Amino acid sequence: MAKAFDFVCNRQVLFGEGKIKELAGLISWHGVKKVFFAAYKGIGKDYDDAVQSLSEKGIGAYKYEIATEPDLNIINNGRDIFLKEKCDCTVALGGGSVIDTAKSINMLAANGGNVEQYQMEGKQAAKAPTLFVAIPTTAGTGAEATKTAVVTNNNNGLKKSLYHTSMIADIVILDPVLTLGLPxxxxxxxxxxxxxxxxxxxxxxxxxxxxxxxxxxxxxxxxxxxxxxxxxxxxxxxxxxxxxxxxxxxxxxxxxxxxxxxxxxxxxxxxxxxxxxxxxxxxxxxxxxxxxxxxxxxxxxxxxxxxxxxxxxxxxxxxxxxxxxxxxxxxxxxxxxxxxxxxxxxxxxxxxxxxxxxxxxxxxxxxxxxxxxxxxxxxxxxxxx
Ligand SMILES: NC(=O)c1ccc[n+]([C@@H]2O[C@H](COP(=O)([O-])OP(=O)(O)OC[C@H]3O[C@@H](n4cnc5c(N)ncnc54)[C@H](O)[C@@H]3O)[C@@H](O)[C@H]2O)c1
Ligand SMILES: [Fe+2]
CATH class of the missing domain: 1.20.1090.10 (Dehydroquinate synthase-like - alpha domain)
Incomplete structure (x- = not known):
């Protein structure tokens, strides 16, 4: 018999040139009011266009710019902003760093606590987080397809994963136009x-x-x-x-x-x-x-x-x-x-x-x-x- 396995998959995957234009329609269908929008630092028109199309559907956005691979502070700070801004959806538009940061923030906002507890102390997510859309702008990590986030722990310098089935992106948009500017x-x-x-x-x-x-x-x-x-x-x-x-x-x-x-x-x-x-x-x-x-x-x-x-x-x-x-x-x-x-x-x-x-x-x-x-x-x- 074939080997037993447990496979966690995204709910919806869109692939094709210009597919990011479908973002607003996809999330408005879920009744979203305000997006916690994580993006790589320096992103330009791709972000502006996405936010414009969200606002045309009456959806607000808080921009959270990410300049480095994630650490505890970037994630805990993002969790505070997500809650203060009363966001009800997370969108990640960036490479693995942005997707892992957003994935962790989305989980923390629903489950409470700080990221170190999940990374180092075995705390487990228990509540389903809000809708999470991952839109990669690099072609490598595949973080949009996994339930894992890799985080550097500022307290001990170790880079370690946290993971939970509920952390996987609900919707993935694979649009190659977004990767044309990659150095x-x-x-x-x-x-x-x-x-x-x-x-x-x-x-x-x-x-x-x-x-x-x-x-x-x-x-x-x-x-x-x-x-x-x-x-x-x-x-x-x-x-x-x-x-x-x-x-x-x-x-x-x-x-x-x-x-x-x-x-x-x-x-x-x-x-x-x-x-x-x-x-x-x-x-x-x-x-x-x-x-x-x-x-x-x-x-x-x-x-x-x-x-x-x-x-x-x-x-x-x-x-x-x-x-x-x-x-x-x-x-x-x-x-x-x-x-x-x-x-x-x-x-x-x-x-x-x-x-x-x-x-x-x-x-x-x-x-x-x-x-x-x-x-x-x-x-x-x-x-x-
Ligand atoms: N969760 C997972 O399953 C998983 C798997 C593998 C790696 N990772 C993690 O992902 C992180 C690395 O992600 P990465 O390799 O995608 O790099 P990255 O997200 O750190 O991005 C690399 C650089 O490219 C820039 N950039 C991103 N998209 C761009 C674009 N379209 N145009 C111009 N610049 C752009 C970023 O600002 C950054 O400076 C690491 O922390 C790694 O451990 C996670
Ligand atoms: Fe990797």
């Missing part, structure tokens, strides 16, 4: 995040029929479109394909993160590495270390990446897959080493600090093909320093 560096980093989600979930010990289907399709699309979106930023087809692949990767990663993400999340906070860059750095090494445990699956990935050879052994095809990931990395100038980030912090690459940091955040995760232990953490850290 090449962000296109590259976020694209490598999406590729990591697709590959890591496909080899996860918790992979299931749903996640494998989403993951393999995402790999195929990213292979064809990430270099194109990087080279031709205004290519709407490539942008649309990446937005779709990012969404599929977000669905797939619900089957669990592997060693690349187990490292990327805490190390990102420790050495200030943007999430997508950290994923890019750890992905090829994760495949190499996992090869003896998951070669059959990496061989299938090789075919999705267009480099699988019929008749070759699974190990040979795994090596072909790793080479293709490294080639994509080079084509889009995505990073492959931590050294420049570590140097910029003025810190040393300290194995003991790294292991302690992982043990306190992602160290409990058990679905990486090669069992997670200190030796694996040390090996991958040494390969990527």
């Amino acid at each position: 090449p560096k962000t296109t590259a980093a976020t694209g490598m995040d999406a590729l990591s989600h697709a590959i890591e979930s496909y080899v996860s010990l918790n992979a299931n029929t749903f996640s494998e289907m989403f993951g393999l399709k995402a790999i195929e699309i990213i292979n064809e479109n990430l270099p194109k979106a990087f080279r031709e930023p205004s290519n709407i087809d490539a942008r649309g394909s990446m937005l779709l692949a990012s969404y599929l990767g977000g669905q797939a990663i619900t089957a669990g993160i592997g060693i690349a993400h187990i490292m990327a999340q805490p190390i990102g906070a420790l050495y200030h590495v943007p999430h997508g860059d950290a994923c890019s750095i750890f992905l090829p090494a994760s495949m190499e270390l996992n090869m003896p445990y998951a070669a059959k699956k990496y061989a299938k990935i090789a075919f999705a990446l267009g480099v699988g050879k019929i008749g070759a052994s699974d190990e040979e095809n795994t090596k072909n897959a790793i080479k293709r990931v490294q080639d994509i990395q080079k084509e889009i100038n995505a990073p492959s080493k931590l050294a420049p980030y570590i140097a910029a912090t003025g810190k040393e690459a300290d194995n003991a600090v790294m292991i302690d940091c992982i043990k306190r955040t992602t160290g409990h995760i058990t679905c990486n093909p090669k069992p997670l232990n200190e030796a694996l953490m040390t090996d991958i850290f040494n390969m990527c320093k």
Whole structure:
């Protein structure tokens, strides 16, 4: 029998050029009066147009601008504003940082308390939050498809997730027009995040029929479109394909993160590495270390990446897959080493600090093909320093 699973899905997903224009109609149908509108700092016309169309339907908006990856203060402050302004809907228009911030605020506004209690102390959401619409403007995290928010804890410096079924976006709008202005560096980093989600979930010990289907399709699309979106930023087809692949990767990663993400999340906070860059750095090494445990699956990935050879052994095809990931990395100038980030912090690459940091955040995760232990953490850290 196929493996049992529990899959949480959005209620409605719209994809296509100009689909953001449907936002006002969609939420007015829900009787919304005032939107808590989270957006990335510096957003221009896309936000103004959306607010204009809301006001034409008699819906107000409070703009909450987000400049960095979320921390406790940004979220707790947003919760206070949401309640003071008596908002009855949350809209996120931005990358993973904006979506995770909005996702957490929406949950807190309904459930009370502060975000640290849910992140560190095991407090659970108990009440359904108000309507939540996620509109990604980067193509990478797939945060619009997940019930998870990743937050940096200002008190202990750790980057850790909080999650609940009720936190997933009710409505997702995937409009590639919103990603046309993404700078090449962000296109590259976020694209490598999406590729990591697709590959890591496909080899996860918790992979299931749903996640494998989403993951393999995402790999195929990213292979064809990430270099194109990087080279031709205004290519709407490539942008649309990446937005779709990012969404599929977000669905797939619900089957669990592997060693690349187990490292990327805490190390990102420790050495200030943007999430997508950290994923890019750890992905090829994760495949190499996992090869003896998951070669059959990496061989299938090789075919999705267009480099699988019929008749070759699974190990040979795994090596072909790793080479293709490294080639994509080079084509889009995505990073492959931590050294420049570590140097910029003025810190040393300290194995003991790294292991302690992982043990306190992602160290409990058990679905990486090669069992997670200190030796694996040390090996991958040494390969990527
Ligand atoms: N919840 C999840 O399931 C999940 C999964 C993976 C990653 N994450 C988290 O998501 C965060 C990273 O999100 P991200 O990679 O999307 O980056 P981001 O949201 O931090 O955005 C990166 C930069 O791009 C800018 N930007 C965003 N959209 C733009 C656009 N259309 N045009 C121009 N500039 C734009 C932002 O202002 C920011 O400076 C991290 O905190 C990571 O841990 C969450
Ligand atoms: Fe990620």
